[in-house]
Amino acid sequence: MYAIIETGGKQYRVEPGKILTVEKLNADVGSQVDIETVLAAKNEAMFKVGQPYVQGARVRATVLEHGKxxxxxxxxxxxxxxxxxxxxxxxxxxRIRIDEIVF
Known part of the structure; x- marks a missing residue:
């Protein structure tokens, strides 16, 4: 299962458990953020591509740290x-950790 998301003007391929460094988000360390700009998502059964985003899809992530x-x-x-x-x-x-992909 994976998804392609857009955040900070860049696109990333994410999977559950992956740690990712993205442009600065306005969220506290330890909090959860929902990224709803999912361009494409795939699980075992199907593959969905959005126009431009997949409706109802989101990626839940936990904020690990902020830095420069x-x-x-x-x-x-x-x-x-x-x-x-x-x-x-x-x-x-x-720096965020991907927890789950819902679509």
Whole structure:
């Protein structure tokens, strides 16, 4: 059994028990979240594809932690013009565990 979900502008293939790092969600650590943007779902008997989402399908997940990713350096410059700009960025994330897929 698996499902393809959309969260944070990205798509993920999830199965029960899988641990996933997604864009930051507004939920407390230890709480459960329902992701209802299910694009496709499959179990032993059937395969459903949504247009764009599968009606009545949802994925229940538990929030494990929040954090920040690795730092990336953004460096801009213009040659011969004495213009330099250095910035760092750390993208926030949420780590979740998939509990069940319902459809």
């Amino acid at each position: 990713g690795r730092k990336i350096v953004v460096f801009k410059y213009k040659p011969k013009k004495n213009y330099k700009k250095k910035q760092g960025h750390r993208q926030p994330f949420t």
